[in-house]
Amino acid sequence: MSPILFWVFALMMLVFGVAVVVNRNPVASALSLVVSFLGLAALFVSLDAFFIGVVQVLVYAGAVMVLFLFIIMLLDLKAEQRRKLNLAAWAGGGLVTLIFVAQLWAVLKRFPLGRQPFPALPPGPHDDVREVGMVLFSTHNLPFQVVGVLILVATIGVVILSKRELK
């Protein structure tokens, strides 16, 4: 992959990621997050992981963020825009970020696999949908099923909660 493309998409991700936090308008924040996701998808595609890249767009940019935007548009935007920045909240947020980065660094330092280069894939076309599917349904079958049950429970929970609201 061309390093120029990597830097273009990585910068795009970071700039729009910052824009999500900095923007005072919630709709602008949500749209910045969409662009950030598109940059991430482009990075996946440039690593030949077409399936992950496309699913990133399909699930996050195409479905989750549309729902987010849908909810944000129904809320009162003016209140959010007028709200002043709170110094204590600023400091708290900065502290949490610092602790998180420090912990991440401490963990990654003791993670030997992270320093080894990944063995190169054999050249030529890969059917990555098939490969992901095979791994998912053979090696990682149990976690996959558990996640399925978890999502089913969450769905039923949402239905029950929203039904109770109606009464």
Add this chain to the structure above:
Amino acid sequence: MMSFLSSSDFWFLVGTSLAKTIFLIFLVVLPMVSYTVYAERRVSAAMQDRSGPNRVGFPISLLGFKKDFSPFLGGLGQPVADAVKFLLKEDFVPGHVNKPYFWLAPCLAMIPSIVVLAAIPFGSTFLGVDMVVANLNVGILYIFAISSVGVYGIVLAGWSSNSKYPFLGGIRSTSQMISYELGLGFSAVPVLLIAGSTSLTKITQYQVDHGWLLLPFTAGMPGLREILLWIPVVIAFVTFTICMFAETNRLPFDLPESETELVAGYHTEYSSMKFALFFLGEYTAMIAGSSLIVVLFLGGWNFPFIPDGSAGWFWGLVNISVFFGKVAVLLFFFIWVRWTLPRFRYDQLMKLGWLYIFEIALVNVFLTAGILAFTK
């Protein structure tokens, strides 16, 4: 991926991709869009016992000829006149809109429906070059992903207009497109199971070898397996087509812009070329949707007794024409339905999507998998 290509191969790839893109967009799809609009007006006129636009010819009298050129049907110059009209009209931006998003929305409505076309195999080979701009092994997922991004154009148009009817249109469109995306995705799964691939090129090749999925006899007498598989394929075709109507906001599901309730829905505040971009985006999405239906169910560029592009450049061209001929038939079907069926009510639309289409498509996946497992 580029690393194992040598330099000359790389430039050949770039050149052919550009040539294919320009051919597909500027010589095929955009003219097809403008003549679909013309066809819409003529077909609706015919169904309502009117004449429709039958006067405008090509104004070659401007070039010194004695009469304008008005070929067989008449009115064939109408799309040109429409385009000139859209470009010359005043582009009025109301004062109460949110300007950056108001400008962004028409672009977002048009671009995804064009980008989608990249993964569609619109012909076999022509002079040894595959007639698909990007031969992705996740072709169908790519198409779903990009078209799901297309909803932002409509949502932003509705929101940034800062006015009640466009806003209602945008809200309706969001929930409609999210609801029907599920049905659309699940309706395509049986085809993927049968062809064993998510690559649109491979799905077409499967249909060349085994007969079109919807008409299995195009490659000789179908066996028991093909006949059994025909049942889920027909169900999938019906649900997929219904969902495609909802995804492209066409009647009977054009709730986002239903003019009797919402003036013109999400594009009420738009005029001139900005409005035209929404209009063109809708028709381009129709062409992309029809192309997808042709690739998945109607054999793509294949036609019985016509060889593929390896038999000579002429047959390559014939294959491309066959593909767009099938797309044109489907476009006629889209128009035909629009002027036949009344509009759904909004709750009926949601009920149809969630309670019927989604469940039928889901059960259909299991039915297909069962048939495939037992007739191995």
